[in-house]
Every structure is written in structure tokens, then in C-alpha cells.
Amino acid sequence: MVTLAEVARHAGVSASTVSYVLSGKRPISAVTRRRVTASIEQLGYQPHAGARALASSRSRIIALMVPLRTDMYVPVMLEIAVAVATTARAHGYDVLLLTGEEGPSALRRVTGSGLAEAVILMDVQLDDGRLPVLRTAGPPAVLVGLPADPAGLNCVDLDFRAAGALCVDHLAGLGHREIAVIGESPGVYARHTGFAERTLGGLRSRAAEREVRMLHRPCEGSHDAVAGVLARILDERPRVSAFVVQNETAVEPLLALLRRTGRAVPEDVSVVAVCADQIAAQASVPLTSVAIPAQELGRRAVERLIARLTGRPDGEGAAGVELLTPVLTVRDSSGPPPPPRTPGA
Amino acid sequence: MVTLAEVARHAGVSASTVSYVLSGKRPISAVTRRRVTASIEQLGYQPHAGARALASSRSRIIALMVPLRTDMYVPVMLEIAVAVATTARAHGYDVLLLTGEEGPSALRRVTGSGLAEAVILMDVQLDDGRLPVLRTAGPPAVLVGLPADPAGLNCVDLDFRAAGALCVDHLAGLGHREIAVIGESPGVYARHTGFAERTLGGLRSRAAEREVRMLHRPCEGSHDAVAGVLARILDERPRVSAFVVQNETAVEPLLALLRRTGRAVPEDVSVVAVCADQIAAQASVPLTSVAIPAQELGRRAVERLIARLTGRPDGEGAAGVELLTPVLTVRDSSGPPPPPRTPGA
DNA sequence: CTGAAAGCGCTAACAG
């Protein structure tokens, strides 16, 4: 292994000079710099990560904790993770992958050992067990998701309330007066995962404001489950003219069932989804949808962390909750409700 | 930060003793050990990762390179990644997340800087650009996937050839004489991703052996694309009585289309998939399938790496290709072909 | 603008 000392000797300078050439922390004459960089190049020198971390107490590593559970929509998770890794690299950081399995202790471990300088937590629950560790003199952290009490925490998430409201606005604007919401599986609500409940809140309050009648049903993703929920909805509220779906796995079953029961989309019934753009665009009927900005979430999380790591001890722009504004893309699945059937037609 | 030296002082022993208590690399008397562990506990000591890596030249970190591309079935990727992380932790290793974006240079970087001791590569292409780095005095590595020339490389993968053969055996055993294969999107074949072609090879040769007529069509995952491919197949080979699908996103569209065109599964037509078990089990018709053992792949990859890292310099059991035996699970989508229609019925 | 030198916290001979 080639060391900094060897580079220094090769270039005929001192070790510190090589170090400063690398870090740029003090002025170096053009000729020295050239000599040094040439030697580095020639010898194929690579600074030792451990030595660096030891001497500077900065590992240049961010820990990313992904949920072990896999009942949520996975592609979004991976997309966030990849965005985190990519953005981190762009700032000279590497990413350590932690699974939820180890829980709060994993945070203590990687952080206490100086392995990671900071952490990003995905899939945060409303009363997440990892939060106490973070509030109490914890390491710099950013949560992707919004817990019940975000006080003193750094969070990035989609504004799911606004997303819900956006769906209602779109449908109400088209003239729908009665809608049904097909939600995540019951387990997601039971775990209080926040985002599902926030979306619901947004849907409900905007529906009330715009005098739209609304029904909500959690739903497993299986074909049979969707069939059951759909049947119940149509039974209880025969005049429902639009569905809002927040459950990626329920999308195709729903569309298939609507087709099978002779309901054309969007002529007879409209469908609006809250899901990854890719899913919406590739559905058997391209769906009007509110996207989940996975890449943006990952990117923002890292950027806030970097700001905190490199900025003023408690500088601005790095604290509090940041909610990304949802965007609704109109595709082929939404339109005005069908004219009321003339009785006896 | 509390250091080993402080622990030593607190326990009234030397630093090396503390170190040896931690590593177990030499016998320690019960009483000393108790004193030391008590001090460690009390002071909340955590060894500094960087210092350790520097002194021992072992970082206890494995780099995992996941593809940036996302046109492959993502949940399998995440499942492998999580299995890698979990297994690595069980062996005292952490996992560094690399994206394909940086390419071969990322391998050089993390490995040359001593950041990672070894690497695991996912989604290996037949002529992967990262392979030269690995053959040439590269770091210990395990590939998940099988390149064209695995000589000198360490690979773990599902035996896709056998998987293909297994599908044919199952269908031939039920009496099917003519089958169609709906494959991955054309891009996957164009990239020479290996697994798709190996499956095809297994399907073809076993079909030839068992005198089953077979047709193969690559296929995008969209509903429309599947519709087009299906129409063509039924047109060209009206007597096809079974489908083998190796394309997770095509599964639901296919089932929906079969339903819509009045073909009952499995009475009129059988469907066998090569995909994640979860997908197969949750499909609108639970699918007979050959599973992709994501967890097992991740686990084996790590275990082979650990064996190589801790074992004899070039010990056994750590070299060459390991292909996992595929398992076919019979569910509700496969059965005997329908009786030949009596002409004029 | 550059050098010398003192650690960073831990491991692993080497000595008992």
C-alpha cells in the first residue's frame, strides 16, 4: 500500500504539504502542487480511510437505515436509497446500509464508534422507537417521514395532507360529488405510519370543504381483497363516481375488476392514485396520480445532512420539517362523472 | 469520547489487556475480564472504528454494489441487499452501499482506501465492465449473477438453466405439448444479462428433449405490450396450452388478458412463472412458480466472502461458481391441458 | 508558502 509519506518523499516535499494539497486547507504554490499531484498519480496513491477518520474524527460516512419489513411499496424504498447514495457521493460521502432489524442500538453503534457521522432514517413511524436516541444528544440525523412529534428533529417528507387535498380538488373540479378511498392495508394504519393517516386527513378535510361525500376503506393488495372491498363500497355507496387509491398493489386488481364489471375508466368512473409515477404511467389505464418523489426525498435528506455537517454548528436551513409540495399529473383515468342515470332508462 | 486507555485506567489494567478482552485473542483471567467488561459497561465505551481499521488493516466493512438501473424487478434487489446487510452483521461486518453509477472506479476507491475489505456485486452482466478490476489482483469479491467467463471469479446465482428445465418438466408432465414463453423486456436480452438467456437455454433444451414445441417472445411490462405479444402468440400458435412467464410486471396484465378473452386458468391454459415467491403467491390467480431465492443469494454471497476473509489464504469452499437449485412450487395456475376440441363442436 | 512533530485510538509483537 502506498502511503502519504511515500508520496512526499517521491515529490521531495514534506508529508504535511501533501496533506494540504489534498485538503486544500492552505495555499500551495503552483509548482509544488503540480509535483505532488504528479507523484500521487504516478504512485497511484489512495488515502487510507481509517487513518483519515482517526486523525480528523470525520469518517465521511452517512448511515442509512432502511426498514427490514417489506410490506410497503419497495421500489420507492430502493429509489430513495439509491438517491441517497448518489447524492452523498456527490458530496464526498459514502453510505452505510443498516437494516431496521438492529433497531436503535444500531444507531448508537455506528455513531458511537465514529463509523458514521450522521444518519438518515427511512420509513419513520409516528412514535418511532429510534427517535429517543436522536433527541438525546444524538448524532446529526434526518428522517424521511414525519413522526407524531417532530420537535427537535429534522424531517423530509411529501406533504401527504396536501396530496390528499389535491386529489379531492381534482375530482371535485371535474364535478364528482361522491368518492371512495381505497387505502393501504390495515396493518399500515395499525402501525401508525403517519403518511397514510396524513393523506386521509387531507382527503377528509378537503372533501368536507368542497362538500364531497367520501368513504375510506383500508385494503390488502391481493386481488380477492380488492374485490371484496370494491363490492362493499359499491354496495354501500352506489353513487360513487371516483376512486382515490393509495396502495400500489391494489391498482391493477382495481382496474381489472372495474373492467370486468363493465365500468369504463374514466367514462363511468374516475381513478386517481397516490403512488410512484412509474406505476401510474405503466398501469393498464395510465393513471392520473400524485407522485411520490422518491429521488427528491433522498436527495433532500442528504443535502440537509451535509448542510448541518459542514455548516455553522446550528446554522439555519437545517432544522425542522420540510414537506415537499405534491404534484398531480393528469393522465387517462380521470374525467367528469357520468350524467345521472334517468330513472328507468 | 471514551477511549480504550480510559477503560484501562478505570479497570486498573493495561491497554493491551482491554484490547485482548475485546478481541479474545489471548487468555484472560476471569476476574480481570470481569473488571474490564464492567468498566466498559460503566463508561459506555465503544471502540473507534477508524483507529481499529488503521491498526489492524481490517475495516470490517463489505461494499455492496447495486445497479443504478431500475428496469429489473426491484423488490428482489432490495431483498438481496437486506439479506446481505443482515448476514454481514451476523458476522460482525457492516455494509457500504455503492451504486452502479461510479462503475469500476468505485471498486478501486473503496477497496484501495481500505474502506472496504471486500465487495459483492449485484446484477452482473455477461461481459461486465467491473470484472477486469476483480481479476487483476482485485479485492476479495463475490458476484451475484453469472458472467460469460466466470474463470477466477466467485459467483452465486440461481441455476436459471435448471429453472427453465423445471418449468418444462412440470408442464410436459401435465401433458402440455406446446408452450409459449413470455420473457423479460427486449432491453434485458440486449444487455446480455445472462440470467434471462440461461433460463431460455434451459427451457429450449428441455423442450427439445421432451418434444414440446416452444415459442419465445421478449415483452415489455406494460399492459399494451403484453396484449400485443399475447395476440401474436395466439395467432401464430393457436394450440399453445401453457405460458411460462419470466417478467414480473407482465404477470398481472397476462392474467387479466386471459380472463378477458375467456380463457380460464388453469382449465383452458396453464401459467408458470419464474419470479419472486411473493409475486406468485399474491397474483390474482396464485401462480405455480420457480422462486428467485433472493435472501438465500444474499446470504450465500456474504458467507462465501467471510469464509474467504477469515479462512486459509486460498482455502477451499470459497472459489468458483455456486448455483442454487431451483424449486418449483405448485399453486393454482397449472393443470393438464384442455382436451383437444372436437372439430365442429 | 513549507516543514517538523505531536498525536488520533487501537493492535500486536515483544517481554516477562
Add this chain to the structure above:
DNA sequence: CTGTTAGCGCTTTCAG
């Protein structure tokens, strides 16, 4: 069974 002592390779004062 335990202690002493060199480093591991780099960063960063302190001096010039």
C-alpha cells in the same frame, strides 16, 4: 496470564 511499546497513515498545530 499481563504489561510495555512500537507503530498503523493521516491531520494539524506550531515554527519558520
